[in-house]
Amino acid sequence: MDAVETLEIGSPGPLTTVQDIGRFGYGRYGVARSGAVDPFALRVANILVGNPEQEAGLEMTLMGFRAGVLTDIVVAVTGGDLQPFLNDKPMQMWRSLLLHKGDTLSLRGLRNGCRAYLALGGGLALSTVLGSKSTNLATKFGGFNGRPLRKGDILRTKDLRRSLKATGRVLDSGLLPSYGKSWTLRVLWGPQDEDFSSRVQDTFLEGPFRVTPQSDRTGIRLSGPLIEKRPGRPDSIISEGVIPGTIQVPPDGRPIIILGETVTGGYRKIATVITADLPWLGQIKPGDGVHFEQVSMEEAVRVLREMEDRLAGFRASFAAGA
Amino acid sequence: MELGDEISPSVNRCVRALFFELDHRVIQGIQELVPSYRSLLVIYNSLVISSSRLREEIRVAYRELKHTPAPRFRTVRVPVAYGGVYGPDLEWVAAYQGISPEDVISYHTGETYQVYMLGFTPGYPYMGDLPEAIVTPRRETPRTSVPRGSVAIAQNQTGIYPVESPGGWHVIGRTPLKLFDLKKNPPALLEMGALVEFYAISEEEMARWMP
Numbered sequence: 001m002d003a004v005e006t007l008e009i010g011s012p013g014p015l016t017t018v019q020d021i022g023r024f025g026y027g028r029y030g031v032a033r034s035g036a037v038d039p040f041a042l043r044v045a046n047i048l049v050g051n052p053e054q055e056a057g058l059e060m061t062l063m064g065f066r067a068g069v070l071t072d073i074v075v076a077v078t079g080g081d082l083q084p085f086l087n088d089k090p091m092q093m094w095r096s097l098l099l100h101k102g103d104t105l106s107l108r109g110l111r112n113g114c115r116a117y118l119a120l121g122g123g124l125a126l127s128t129v130l131g132s133k134s135t136n137l138a139t140k141f142g143g144f145n146g147r148p149l150r151k152g153d154i155l156r157t158k159d160l161r162r163s164l165k166a167t168g169r170v171l172d173s174g175l176l177p178s179y180g181k182s183w184t185l186r187v188l189w190g191p192q193d194e195d196f197s198s199r200v201q202d203t204f205l206e207g208p209f210r211v212t213p214q215s216d217r218t219g220i221r222l223s224g225p226l227i228e229k230r231p232g233r234p235d236s237i238i239s240e241g242v243i244p245g246t247i248q249v250p251p252d253g254r255p256i257i258i259l260g261e262t263v264t265g266g267y268r269k270i271a272t273v274i275t276a277d278l279p280w281l282g283q284i285k286p287g288d289g290v291h292f293e294q295v296s297m298e299e300a301v302r303v304l305r306e307m308e309d310r311l312a313g314f315r316a317s318f319a320a321g322a
Numbered sequence: 323m324e325l326g327d328e329i330s331p332s333v334n335r336c337v338r339a340l341f342f343e344l345d346h347r348v349i350q351g352i353q354e355l356v357p358s359y360r361s362l363l364v365i366y367n368s369l370v371i372s373s374s375r376l377r378e379e380i381r382v383a384y385r386e387l388k389h390t391p392a393p394r395f396r397t398v399r400v401p402v403a404y405g406g407v408y409g410p411d412l413e414w415v416a417a418y419q420g421i422s423p424e425d426v427i428s429y430h431t432g433e434t435y436q437v438y439m440l441g442f443t444p445g446y447p448y449m450g451d452l453p454e455a456i457v458t459p460r461r462e463t464p465r466t467s468v469p470r471g472s473v474a475i476a477q478n479q480t481g482i483y484p485v486e487s488p489g490g491w492h493v494i495g496r497t498p499l500k501l502f503d504l505k506k507n508p509p510a511l512l513e514m515g516a517l518v519e520f521y522a523i524s525e526e527e528m529a530r531w532m533p
Contacts, residue, residue, distance in 0.1 A: 025357040026364070028341075029502075029510040030440035129504055139444050139485050141504055239328055239441060239448070241356030241363030264358060264441030275368070301368045306367060 003125030003156040004158060005070045009149050013064030013107065014218075018124060018143035020056035021134035022260060025097035029071060033260040034134035034142065038115055039176070040307075041079035045119035047315050048076035048096040050166030056126065056133035057119040058149070062110050062285070069103040073160060074121035074167050077105075077267040080113020080179060080283050094171040096121070098164065113179040122162030125156040129192025137217065138261060145170060169318060173308055182208075182289040184278055185257075187247065187271040188300060195229050195268050196249075203227065205292055209255065213286040218261045220284055226253035238281060245273035245281065247282060247292075257281060274300035276307050323362040323380060329450065330479075333360050334438050338515040339392040342385045351376065357514045358439040359448070373382070397434070397517040400497050400505050402529035404471050408496035415458050415475070426494065427522055429453045435480060437516045445484035445502030445510035449518055454476045464490030471496045473520070477488075484510070495522075498531035 011014070018044065036059055043053040058065075063082060068262025069174050073116035076096045077084045084091040085106045086099065093116075099105065107116060124177065126144065135143025143152060161230060209224035227249045235251040242248070246258045248267040257273065258265065271279065274295065284290065295303075323340065341357040344364070345452030351371030356363040366376055404427045406414040416423040435449035442448075452475060460476035465488060468474070472483040474491035482491055484501030501511045512518065523531075 024354055026444075027365075028440065028507070029444060029508055030442065030446050031444045059331070100422050130509060136444075138487070139502075223444065233508045238327075238359045238361075240358040241437065241441075243363070243365055263356065264439065297373055298369075301372070303371055 002033045003158070004160050005072045005154050006120060006156040006157040006160070007153070008068045008070055009153040010066035010068055010104070010106075010315045011064055011151055012113055012149040013060055013062065015061040016065055016149045017059050017135040017137065018056050018076045018126060018133055019059045019135060020133045020150070021054040021128055023136070026130050027196040030263055030264045030294055031130060032136065032138070033244065034132070034136050035260050036117065036282065037203070038079055038117065038279045040279035040311075041115075041117045041282065042119070042286045043311065044094065044171055044175070044314075045117045047318065048094070048166070048169045049074050049119045050096075050163045050169075051119055051121065051123050052316070053315070055119065055123040057124070058144075059118050060116045060118065062114060063107055065102065065116075065306065066106040068106065068267050069101060070098045070154070071101050071160070072192065073157060073206070074098055075105070076119050076169075078171075079117055079121075081109055081111040081117040082110035082113070084116065085219060094169050095177060096169045098167045099204070109286075113283035114283050120155070121166055122157045122159040125158045138321075165319070172310075172314055175314055177279070177283075179266050179283045182291070183284055184291045184293050184304070185277050185280060186274045186295045186300065187292050188274060189194040189271050189294065190269065190299060191272075192268040193270050194228065195233050196231055196270055200228055201270070204255075205294060209283055209290040211286050211288045211290060213285075215286055217259055219259055220281060220290075222255040222257070222290060227235045227270060228253050236266040237268055239264050243272070243277050245275070245278055247271045247273065259297050274302040274304070276300065286294065305312045323364060324360065325362070326360045329359050329438065331436050331451075334436060335392070335515075337362050338385060339387050340380075341514070342392045343387055343390060344380065347379075347383060349376070353401075358441065359455050360530070391517035392515070394434075395515060395517045397519060399514060400473075400499055400518055401522050401523040401527070401531070402431075402495040402497050402520050403523050403525050408525070408526060409494040409526065411461070411474075411492035412494045415456065415494060418458055419456060421455065426456055430475070430494065431520045433524055435518045436533055437512050437518060438516055439514055440510060440512070443483070443485050443487045443502075445512070446481060447501070447512045447516075447518070448481055450478055450479045454466070458492055460490045461492060464488055465493075468493060469496065471501070472500060473497055483488045496528065498528055
């Protein structure tokens with residue numbers, strides 16, 4: 001199966017990387033998961049173009065992305081509304097479209113959210129490294145030569161012909177996320193919540209917090225009320241594994257929501273964002289407000305099941321005709 | 323899963339034993355296991371296995387531990403060119419401890435270390451415990467870049483930087499061995515629980531070793 005040159009990067013914007021659903025199974029060797037910070041948007045983009053939903057796409061940040069189309073191809077743009085344009089016209093998001101050779105795809109600027117995802121029908125012709133096409137930015141492997149995309153990079157796609165059928169697919173409006181500037185993230189306590197007094201736990205839930213400009217793919221840094229450990233406890237804990245969504249509290253009392261680039265850490269973790277809310281972490285941007293709401297494990301599982309069931313229903317609606 | 327509240331070889335062996343046992347059982351719904359000093363992170367899909375069911379599975383595995391000993395510890399000998407350009411902090415550590423650089427080397431090579439966990443960067447082994455005589459607090463100012471292969475110490479731990487990265491430990495030498503290699507499976511030279519012995523090589527041997 002020959003790969004075809006499909007996209008030439010004219011401008012990557014501040015950060016455009018190749019990401020799939022993440023690199024699993026290598027945490028034991030100190031290898032972080034990486035992957036799309038908003039996995040929901042990437043999965044939907046893949047379903048829309050007829051790809052397996054774990055396929056890699058482009059994760060584009062805030063603004064400034066531009067690329068030229070080198071051959072007819074089906075694409076979908078999902079995630080934050082960064083105002084995608086096809087040539088000089090606004091392009092619809094959350095649906096698959098056939099682009100033609102010579103077209104230009106660009107992002108004109110942020111309307112809401114933080115990251116947009118571009119899936120290419122047929123999938124990116126890149127080799128997997130440790131089971132994934134995601135870019136590990138810190139150690140520089142995976143993705144496109146282990147680095148963010150640059151002007152002049154040419155992306156290649158495999159299996160174009162079959163995917164050309166998957167055009168005109170639209171996400172059900174019931175599944176369409178809406179992104180604001182103020183977020184409520186549902187959390188489960190722990191693992192080290194007992195190192196914080198119940199008064200401090202209340203403060204944590206009252207917030208509100210604001211996202212600082214130092215936030216990036218490694219973590220969402222929050223300012224707001226200080227979250228202080230119980231007096232007498234040491235500054236750090238014995239290092240251990242962490243997961244995306246873990247909220248760690250360094251000695252300065254300013255919480256950080258860990259994303260997929262970290263595998264171990266030595267700070268206390270007061271709470272953890274539930275899996276169903278992880279996609280929001282990819283769309284929270286500096287300046288946004290964040291508020292935490294405690295839920296039970298049963299509730300966390302229930303909302304995750306609800307989300308996955310709806311996504312499965314959406315996926316199945318194409319299975320018969322595809 | 324927490325198996326203790328301290329950094330010690332015995333607690334870490336419990337973590338390792340449970341890690342191997344759960345890994346071996348291939349329980350549906352477990353996505354990933356990340357062992358560390360005193361705890362084992364079990365990442366699972368709550369739609370495949372419930373937390374109560376998973377807890378029960380872990381309890382069963384834990385009870386079985388005494389019947390199924392974990393795999394033997396593998397010993398890896400690691401060559402190190404100490405001091406000079408490869409170990410810029412060796413002199414400082416010696417002065418801090420009031421001993422000679424040769425003493426630091428002989429203390430460092432005189433012990434067998436246990437790999438407590440991998441983390442920080444891919445393949446980075448946290449190893450202990452250092453002999454009391456060279457236990458040294460971490461650098462006041464971390465370096466923004468530490469070369470690949472650097473052998474370093476901090477508190478009662480020793481580590482090796484598998485890839486170039488920032489770092490706050492005292493660099494006392496460098497090994498020509500590749501700690502993290504994407505072409506290998508597993509990609510890390512050392513795994514949790516491996517035993518490590520360092521031995522000194524000259525700068526010339528180090529230079530010859532390099533490709």
